[in-house]
Amino acid sequence: MGSSAITLENLTRRFDDLVAVDHLTFDIGEGEVFGLLGHNGAGKTTTVRLLSGVLSPDDGSARVLGLDPQKNGADLRRRIGVLTETPSIDERLSARENLTIFADLFGIPSDDVTPRIDALLERFELLERAAEKTSEYSKGMKQRLALARTLLHEPDLIFLDEPTAGLDPIAARDVRDMIRRLSGDEGRTIVMATHNLAEAQRLCHRVAVLEHGRLLALGTLRELNERLGGALRFTLELDPTTCETAQQTLRAMDGATFELERPDTLTVTGVPRAHIPEMITALAGAGVRLYRVEPQEASLEELYFALHATEERR
Amino acid sequence: MNWRGIFAVVRKDLKVVVRSPIILLPMIILPLILQVAMPIGLGVAFNLAAEAASDEADDISEFLEVIPEEVLTTLETAGEEGTILILFLVYLFAPLYLIVPLMVSSVIAADSFVGERERKTLEALLYSPLTDMELLIAKMMTAWVAAMVVSVGSFLIYAVAVNVIAWPYMGRIFFPNATWLLLVFWVAPGVAALGLAATVLISSRVETFQEAYQFGGVIVLPVVALMLGQIGGLLFFGPVLVSLLGIFAWGLSVILLLIGYDSFSRDTLFAKM
Numbered sequence: 001m002g003s004s005a006i007t008l009e010n011l012t013r014r015f016d017d018l019v020a021v022d023h024l025t026f027d028i029g030e031g032e033v034f035g036l037l038g039h040n041g042a043g044k045t046t047t048v049r050l051l052s053g054v055l056s057p058d059d060g061s062a063r064v065l066g067l068d069p070q071k072n073g074a075d076l077r078r079r080i081g082v083l084t085e086t087p088s089i090d091e092r093l094s095a096r097e098n099l100t101i102f103a104d105l106f107g108i109p110s111d112d113v114t115p116r117i118d119a120l121l122e123r124f125e126l127l128e129r130a131a132e133k134t135s136e137y138s139k140g141m142k143q144r145l146a147l148a149r150t151l152l153h154e155p156d157l158i159f160l161d162e163p164t165a166g167l168d169p170i171a172a173r174d175v176r177d178m179i180r181r182l183s184g185d186e187g188r189t190i191v192m193a194t195h196n197l198a199e200a201q202r203l204c205h206r207v208a209v210l211e212h213g214r215l216l217a218l219g220t221l222r223e224l225n226e227r228l229g230g231a232l233r234f235t236l237e238l239d240p241t242t243c244e245t246a247q248q249t250l251r252a253m254d255g256a257t258f259e260l261e262r263p264d265t266l267t268v269t270g271v272p273r274a275h276i277p278e279m280i281t282a283l284a285g286a287g288v289r290l291y292r293v294e295p296q297e298a299s300l301e302e303l304y305f306a307l308h309a310t311e312e313r314r
Numbered sequence: 315m316n317w318r319g320i321f322a323v324v325r326k327d328l329k330v331v332v333r334s335p336i337i338l339l340p341m342i343i344l345p346l347i348l349q350v351a352m353p354i355g356l357g358v359a360f361n362l363a364a365e366a367a368s369d370e371a372d373d374i375s376e377f378l379e380v381i382p383e384e385v386l387t388t389l390e391t392a393g394e395e396g397t398i399l400i401l402f403l404v405y406l407f408a409p410l411y412l413i414v415p416l417m418v419s420s421v422i423a424a425d426s427f428v429g430e431r432e433r434k435t436l437e438a439l440l441y442s443p444l445t446d447m448e449l450l451i452a453k454m455m456t457a458w459v460a461a462m463v464v465s466v467g468s469f470l471i472y473a474v475a476v477n478v479i480a481w482p483y484m485g486r487i488f489f490p491n492a493t494w495l496l497l498v499f500w501v502a503p504g505v506a507a508l509g510l511a512a513t514v515l516i517s518s519r520v521e522t523f524q525e526a527y528q529f530g531g532v533i534v535l536p537v538v539a540l541m542l543g544q545i546g547g548l549l550f551f552g553p554v555l556v557s558l559l560g561i562f563a564w565g566l567s568v569i570l571l572l573i574g575y576d577s578f579s580r581d582t583l584f585a586k587m
Contacts, residue, residue, distance in 0.1 A: 015585060054440050054580040073580075074316075078443040088438035092333045093326065104322030105442040149438065 005030045005157055005189040006051060010060035013046055013213075020046040022213035023060065028191060028206075033183045035204035036193040037304060043213035044193035045085065048159045051191075052082055065157055078106060081155035085162055087146035091135035095126050095145050098134060099152060106153035120148040139166040147175065151182075157189045158182065164199060172199075179203055201300040209307050217307050222273075224303045233296045234276075236266045239289035246288040253279060267296075319444045323452035324459070327426050331460060337425050341460070345414050345468030350475055352410075353403050357479035360399045396483025403476045404489060408497055408551040409540035414468050415506035416534055419461035423513035424526030426453045431583070432522050440580050450578050454510055454571075461506035469498045496556045504563030509533060511570035514578060 006028040013021040021043045028034045036044040049055040051064050053073030062069055067076045089098055096117060103113040121127040124144040134142060143166050150158060163179070164172035176199065182188045194200055200207055201221065209216040209224075217224050238246055240263040247266070250256045255270040256279070271279050276293075283290060331337050430436040439449065469490075476489045490498070512533055513526060520526050540559075543549045576582065 049584055052441060055584050056581050074443045074445050077441060080441075082438075082441040084437045084441070086434045086437070088435050090326065090330065090435045091433070092330050097326075097329070101322045101326045102438070102442065105316075105319045105439075105444060107316070107318065107443070146438075 003030055004028065004063075005032070005065060006191070007063045008047075008051075008060070009062070011047070011050055011057050011062050012059035013050055013055060014058050019213050021050060021057075024208075024210075024213075024215050025060075026208060026215065026218050028189065030189055031183060031187045032205050033179060033190045033192065033203050035200035035207035036191060036210060037195075037197065037200055037207050037300075038210035038216075039195075041212075042210040044210060045161060046213070047210070048082065048161060048191065048193055052077060052080060052159065078153070079155055080157045080159065081150035081153065082159045083146055083150040083161055083163055085165070087142040089134050089137075089142050089145055089149075091137075092133060094131050095121060095134055095137075095148075096130045098145065099149055102149050102152055108153055116152065120152060124148045140168055140171050143167055144171065147178075155188070157191070159191045159193070161193045162195070163192060164196065176203060197301040197304055207300065209304060211308065217303075221300055221303065224300075224307070233267060233269045234271075235261070235292070235294045235296060236268060236283075236290060237264060237292035237294075238266070238283075239291070240264045242288045245286050246283055249283050249286045249288065250279075253282070264291075316444055316448050319442065320448055320452040320455065323439070323444070323449065324456045327422075327453070327456035328460065331422055331425065331456075334425070337421055340421055341418050341464055344417055345464060345471070348407075348410050348413060349468040349472035353407065353472065353475045353479055356402055357399065393483060396480065399483065400480050403480065404491065404494070405551050406541065406544055408493065408556075409537050409544065411465075411469065411472070411497060412502060412505050412537045412540075413534050415461045415465040415502040416509040416537060418464045419457045419506040419509035420513045420529070420533060421527060422460050423453070423457040423510040424517075424523055424529070426456055427514060427517040427578075428520055428526040429523035431517075436583065440583060446579050450514075450575065454507075454514070457510040457513075458503075458506050461509070462503060465502045465506065466498060469494075469502075492553050493551055493556050496553055496560065497551075500560040501556055501563060504560050504567060505537075507567035508563045508570070511567040511574060515570050515574035517574075517577065519577075 004027040008024045008026055011021055011024045012019065020041075024043075024047065036047060038044050046055065050057055051062055051069055053064075053069030053076050056070055064076055065079055067079075069076055093101075099117045099120070100113065103117065108116060117130075118127065121130050124147060126141060126145060126148070129137070129141075134145065137145065143164075147163065150160075160179070164175050167175060179190055179192075180203065183190050192200065192204060206218070206220050207224070208218045236246065243260070243263060243266070247258065247260070250258050250266070250268060253271065253275075255272075256268060257270045258266045258268045261267050268279075276295075280290065280293060331341075430439070444452070473490055473494075477484075477487050480488070513529065516526060516529050520529070540549070540551075544551060549555060
């Protein structure tokens with residue numbers, strides 16, 4: 001990851017009494033795949049709109065690709081692609097017509113328009129039906145066409161709002177591969193607003209969890225895990241004859257809790273990652289015969305719900 | 315100014331209009347009724363009821379009293395029945411013609427501003443590099459150009475219809491006169507601008523194309539009032555009145571656009587999405 005592609009500084013937006021985005025402050029690095037996670041109304045889409053220069057903040061500021069979205073909105077939008085939550089495809093026009101309009105809007109050189117559109121239509125398997133009105137398209141085809149439109153002007157920064165919504169599993173996998181390629185091979189920065197935690201876990205380098213417009217948590221999966229006490233869960237496989245000794249040793253450790261899964265397996269939680277070596281040493285020192293220590297990092301989904309639970313308790 | 319982008323939006327919106335029966339049909343049917351069916355019907359009715367009309371000579375004389383002398387002089391050769399017919403076709407129908415640019419511009423503007431938002435196709439457009447001003451110009455250009463094409467086209471058809479219907483009385487091509495030329499090339503463009511300016515203004519206050527479309531029915535009421543004013547002898551569509559009407563239409567449309575421009579900013583539009 002290089003320097004920052006996006007910087008938010010106390011970015012805030014209100015709609016009447018509702019604070020949709022509440023003093024967000026964080027950076028997104030160049031070439032990063034960054035996830036904006038949260039329930040409906042958490043502020044994900046409003047954040048994307050503020051960063052695209054189509055909404056003005058009430059407080060705070062942002063820099064996107066070195067530009068101020070409010071002052072340089074048109075210039076910025078030339079360099080970003082936004083896949084909206086609904087495909088926003090004109091159903092009375094064909095796929096080719098839809099793309100041609102946006103080629104003109106983004107000022108793609110006239111000689112490049114047809115080859116570029118053909119290449120995208122082929123990439124998204126729409127070429128054969130390019131002349132058909134898009135009202136005849138399935139939901140997945142419309143989503144693929146919207147993705148093609150998002151990439152048409154080869155943006156440096158791509159905002160994807162629920163990119164695989166409505167896609168069948170194979171098409172969704174293709175989109176995920178494409179996101180990896182855009183980020184990994186082409187170095188583009190990608191910001192994904194999504195409810196799909198499994199997808200965010202597969203794709204995102206870092207995530208920001210939003211709740212009522214506020215930043216609940218920010219970081220990699222591991223960082224989020226540590227923020228929640230760093231309580232890794234891991235499995236110990238041991239000689240069953242030493243299981244009782246292992247339990248006595250663990251009881252003596254601060255914060256450690258365990259469950260006996262099988263006579264030879266314990267699931268341990270509450271031990272910070274940094275203390276694992278000491279725990280293994282203590283177990284071995286007590287005569288526990290360890291065969292396997294397997295960390296089970298919490299899934300993003302578990303972390304997400306843990307974060308929300310923590311927030312609700314406040 | 316990103317003219318390539320502006321024309322891309324205009325082309326797109328015009329394509330959408332042509333492919334939308336709900337928008338296209340009123341644009342065809344309305345001029346056909348006002349500019350073809352009504353004059354032909356009136357001509358046929360006058361021919362069939364010539365005798366009955368002469369029985370009401372007193373009423374006709376009263377009506378003729380409100381017509382300026384110079385207008386009547388030009389119609390000397392038409393006879394009394396021909397004069398009445400031509401007064402209807404050339405003067406009393408003149409305000410009705412203004413319904414065409416007004417309706418066409420407001421219907422297309424309703425689809426372009428409100429319909430596009432309703433279909434959720436506006437969002438992608440708002441993420442394009444067009445500025446708010448460029449987007450507004452593109453949207454207005456679509457409605458205004460379409461309104462003028464339909465208005466001038468229907469005027470040409472009307473000119474032929476009027477000369478054909480009045481031929482038995484006038485024996486020459488006498489239409490259009492100065493009043494109509496002003497009406498078509500000065501007032502109608504202003505009225506088209508007024509229709510779309512009013513639609514821009516209400517676009518932020520309505521949710522659906524149907525609501526905006528119904529508004530089009532309300533804004534023709536002043537035009538109907540103009541026609542009733544003529545029939546009642548309160549005003550007469552001569553060059554002076556038509557010129558003043560044009561100034562009024564253009565002036566009001568500029569004021570409404572200035573007020574409505576704020577409602578077309580991305581910020582306002584997205585706040586409603």
